[in-house]
Amino acid sequence: MEVIISNSSDKPIYEQICIQVKKQIMDGALQAGEALPSMRALARDLHISVITVQRAYEDLTRDGFIETVSGKGSFVAAQNREFIQEEQLRIAEELLQKAAEIGRAHGISYEKMTGILKMFYEDM
Numbered sequence: 001m002e003v004i005i006s007n008s009s010d011k012p013i014y015e016q017i018c019i020q021v022k023k024q025i026m027d028g029a030l031q032a033g034e035a036l037p038s039m040r041a042l043a044r045d046l047h048i049s050v051i052t053v054q055r056a057y058e059d060l061t062r063d064g065f066i067e068t069v070s071g072k073g074s075f076v077a078a079q080n081r082e083f084i085q086e087e088q089l090r091i092a093e094e095l096l097q098k099a100a101e102i103g104r105a106h107g108i109s110y111e112k113m114t115g116i117l118k119m120f121y122e123d124m
Contacts, residue, residue, distance in 0.1 A: 001036060005046055013048055017056035018063075025065055025076055026087065032078040036066060039074075 003020050005013055024030045036042075039057060043050040057074055060066040064083065068074045096117075103113045 001030060003042070003046060005048065013046075014052050014055040014059065017042075017046075017053065018059050021056070021060055022063070022065055022087065025079065026084050030076045032076050034076045036074040036076065 001021070001024060003017055005016055009016055011019070021030070021036070030036075036057075037045070039050050039053040043053045046053075057066065057068065061068055061074075064077055065079075066074050067077045099113065099117075102108075103110075
């Protein structure tokens with residue numbers, strides 16, 4: 001598992017960890033049942049506080065991405081396709097909301113914005 005922390009990011013470190021682990025799980029780089037580094041080991045590797053890693057792991061557990069077994073560690077949770085699709089939809093909605101805010105703020109018409117989305121969507 002590779003996590004890269006950016007000190008220039010506007011996102012807190014625990015959130016950066018969550019985002020990257022979720023992406024690796026959804027991309028298949030981390031498989032169900034795969035062990036994650038211990039909180040201490042990850043904190044040491046990233047040169048951050050164990051409390052920061054603990055917050056990230058708690059959020060990942062709450063969101064259903066990992067499971068923690070007392071005395072054994074944290075593991076990638078078994079995911080179902082609907083859950084992954086729902087998470088991807090949530091990410092797309094956030095990005096589209098940001099695009100809509102930019103469009104409104106700069107006077108770009110709804111039709112122009114939908115045309116751009118359609119162009120990108122059909123290019124895939």
